Amino acid sequence: MLSSSLVVRIPPSVLAMTDDQFFEFCRFNRDLQIERDRYEEISIMPPAGSETGNREAGILGQLWVWSEQDGTGMIFSSSAGFKLSTWADRSPDAAWITIERWNTLTPEQQQKFAPICPDFVVELRSPSDNLKPLQEKMEEYAQEPGFRLGLLIDRKQRTVYIYRPEQAVECLENPETVSADPVLPNFVLKLSKVW
Numbered sequence: 001m002l003s004s005s006l007v008v009r010i011p012p013s014v015l016a017m018t019d020d021q022f023f024e025f026c027r028f029n030r031d032l033q034i035e036r037d038r039y040e041e042i043s044i045m046p047p048a049g050s051e052t053g054n055r056e057a058g059i060l061g062q063l064w065v066w067s068e069q070d071g072t073g074m075i076f077s078s079s080a081g082f083k084l085s086t087w088a089d090r091s092p093d094a095a096w097i098t099i100e101r102w103n104t105l106t107p108e109q110q111q112k113f114a115p116i117c118p119d120f121v122v123e124l125r126s127p128s129d130n131l132k133p134l135q136e137k138m139e140e141y142a143q144e145p146g147f148r149l150g151l152l153i154d155r156k157q158r159t160v161y162i163y164r165p166e167q168a169v170e171c172l173e174n175p176e177t178v179s180a181d182p183v184l185p186n187f188v189l190k191l192s193k194v195w
Helices: 021-027 051-068 109-112 131-143
Strands: 005-009 033-036 043-046 073-077 094-098 118-126 151-156 159-163 169-175 177-179 187-189
Touching: 021 033, 051 073, 051 094, 051 118, 051 187, 118 131, 131 151, 131 159
Parallel strands: 118 151
Antiparallel strands: 005 043, 033 043, 073 094, 094 118, 151 159, 159 169, 177 187
């Protein structure tokens, strides 16, 4: 199966982008989701298909409703980028960060790719995505300071992989719901409209 992303390798001798240059590169190509891994390989992903975009919006909607009621954090869509401690720039499909951690950043840091790993991330596998790169990305999050919980939702196999720091990955087959408690107290993601 083909991957839905294109990896572009830019040798440092040709173009070594600073963080500001990479941010501008992404801004000028705002119709694409662009990530950079710790090895400075750039992955360019086209916009999600309509069906996947709808499922992603459903996840964000549930997370937004919970976050508004809880009031202890902020949610982010896939258009938000985060600079990880490995120097990778990542854009999870959905993310949540406590207000306390978010407020440790300067206003300038908050305006660009924030140098922080979200407390909670969700990645949704689209039909054309290969599973292995998504698993590797989730493992990368799980090693980051501040990360507490991640969900990799594989619609194709109707499986949810749950990532926690320093724990084995938990795999749920065809669950109706997934609880994010205690990281997100009382948040339960309903998967009926995600599948």
